[in-house]
Amino acid sequence: MDPKELFSTNLIDGKIVASHIERQCSPLPSVIVIGAGISGLAAARSLYDASFEVTILESRDRLGGRINTDYSFGCPVDMGASWLHGVCNENPLAPLIRGLGLTLYRTSGDDSILYDHDLESCMLFNTDGHQVPQQIVMDVGETFKRILEETGKVRDEDPDDMSVQQAISVVLNSHPELKQQGLSHEVLQWYICRMEAWFAADADMISLKTWDQEHVLSGGHGLMVEGYDPVIKALAKNLDIRLNHRVTKISNGFNKIMVTLENGTNFVADAVIVTVPVGILKANLIEFIPKLPDWKVAAIADLGVGNENKIALRFDKVFWPNVELLGIVAPTSYSCGYFLNLHKATGHPILVYMAAGRFAYDLEKLSNESAANFVMQQLKKMFPDASDPVQYLVSRWGTDPNSLGCYTYDLVGKPEDVYDRLRMPVGNLFFGGEAVCMDDHQGSVHGAYSAGMMAAENCQRYLLEKLGHVQNNLPLVSVVRHEMLETTNIPLQISRM
Structure with missing residues (x-):
């Protein structure tokens, strides 16, 4: 294939759509992550550390998503997520919090x-x-x-x-x-x-x-005294993040995915990880071509979004x-x-x-x-x-066009497999965010973080197998360790005045 490749000629919704998208080939697999909340940053961080080509597209003018540490009072105030639910070493965020030397104020025990x-x-x-x-x-x-x-x-x-x-x-x-x-x-x-x-x-x-x-993890609940912003900044370090880039359409072609912004700009990659809030998916603010399968649409509809x-x-x-x-x-x-x-x-x-x-x-x-x-x-x-x-x-948060709510909860009569369907990939389209985390940690920051890591690992395995790189020297996400995570001997700093 020519280094400038034809994106796709696919049968989509009964129509032949030919898109001539020019893109310089990369020797490494490429992934677009939609959303620069902690889930999207965790996914991008993992793939970046595994030497993937990663681009994050974020609709807001800031990082963090539903994490928003405000400094206008002259001190950090989390106007979104503010607790670590489970102040213990088993919390997947504990190594990062330890490495950054952040203090937790415990507000409850178990x-x-x-x-x-x-x-x-x-x-x-x-x-x-x-x-x-x-x-x-x-x-x-x-x-x-x-x-x-x-x-x-x-x-x-x-x-x-x-x-x-x-x-x-x-x-x-x-x-x-x-x-x-x-x-x-x-x-x-x-x-x-x-x-x-x-x-x-x-x-x-x-x-x-x-x-x-x-x-619920053990150890009770702890407020992030310095706010969650240091965690966000640490995960975002050196990543290619495009702010004010609102995605309105995702078109899945032959081996490639094209992501379209509201201004018509297109980005192309081998795979996409969607980490936008479920509220955005429920409102159909992103068009999927071809349409998402019925089982995925039903999973999105079967969940509630709280405020x-x-x-x-x-x-x-x-x-x-x-x-x-x-x-x-x-x-x-x-x-x-x-x-x-x-x-x-x-x-x-x-x-x-x-x-x-x-x-x-x-x-x-x-x-x-x-x-x-x-x-x-x-x-x-x-x-x-x-x-x-x-x-x-x-x-x-409820009327914020970038979130349309805070986090998911179980509606009355929810099917038992709704979370399994929500996190399940559709080809080279993967899903992250607090709603898709494993072990019933929905609605938590560590749940969103672990969901991003899981989406990145699944995406990487898929692409390496598909592109024939399984035997090369690219490390798997699961063995990649961010520099801030190598802190197992440092205890969590916990106070209660």
């Missing part, structure tokens, strides 16, 4: 009823501004555990899936002694609010069948108590709320209000100023003399 926080460093208030006695918080927490245990029995007795909310209703109707009244009812709603935050979805949307089947937003407030001084979590209880989980106290973890006078599910979408309907004002109203219910913030930040 099996906390609040998921990523311990109850001991939590203070709740009602809407009148009165603190909820800690004994009530503890007692309702025990009741909530019992309710969740009973939902397991509901699941065992009913072959049909239902929502977690429906199962809780069944339990409370069957066990009236577990029903809560007055302030205790509001505290129970707050616990449900925290559960919804874990999934970034309302309880009436979450599958009872799988909600507690997630494999969680943060409103970060920086103050001149600290006026709140020295606990990690400040919560507001209310008659419904929708009306409950909570603040993460970054001062306890980082020493900076910052509170971060967090909202999930429908409430997160409703907050996005407000202007940034209105959203900040709403949050301050909530804060002043707890602390009437609260000073106004000197700065604020507002995330909008």
Whole structure:
């Protein structure tokens, strides 16, 4: 074949499409990675270290995707992912975090009823501004555990899936002694609010069948004190990354794939790894030619995409108590709320209000100023003399055209093989991102990272076999070690002030 090759003459959607795309041949296999989030960077890093020709196309004007460390407060504030879920050496991100010397602030041990926080460093208030006695918080927490245990029995007795909310209703109707009244009812709603935050979805949307089947690593949960940005920068070092390159079409030809940007520019490679959020795939913002097979389309449709937003407030001084979590209880989980106290973890006078599910979408309907004002109203219910913030930040993940949500969750009635189908390649088209990770680590940063590594390894094996390079000196991804990973003797730096 001539060094300038004919891209394809294929039968696509019943039409003969001839594309004369000129491209200089490379002696090494070439891969395009779509998306510069941690999954895409992990995939590209692995292939680059294995001497592949790799190009990353990213629609945003920055790296990180749903990781977004903001420095406008004069210190790092993660407005997207901010926790390492599983502070242990078994976490696939641990070697990189160790090598970079990053500090983790542990907010919970294993099996906390609040998921990523311990109850001991939590203070709740009602809407009148009165603190909820800690004994009530503890007692309702025990009741909530019992309710969740009973939902397991509901699941065992009913072959049909239902929502977690429906199962809780069944339990409370069957066990009236577990029903809560007055302030205790509001505290129970707050616990449900925290559960919804874990999934970034309302309880009436979450599958009872799988909600507690997630494999959570040991060691509890740790905030990245310096933010996730150092991890992103380390993975991105020396990679060919094209920002502001929004992909709108992927055309699979004979042995080559052409990727088209919104401005009409084309890139051609031997394979493509797609790591865009599932929200983008569900919205059909990327056209696939030929169309993705029905089983892949169904897998995308069968998953839910949750939404969680943060409103970060920086103050001149600290006026709140020295606990990690400040919560507001209310008659419904929708009306409950909570603040993460970054001062306890980082020493900076910052509170971060967090909202999930429908409430997160409703907050996005407000202007940034209105959203900040709403949050301050909530804060002043707890602390009437609260000073106004000197700065604020507002995330909008649900309407962000580059994400359309935060991370995946299991819809009611989800087929058991949906994740297997989602991660399965289509020829030389591979898929990464948090949703396709193995071992039920969806929605986590380490899950997204490991999914990128897995996609890269599968892509490399496919290309080396197809191109006849199996016996050459190109190393397999699985044995490639990034320089920051050679740090097995350095412990994780964990604090809890």
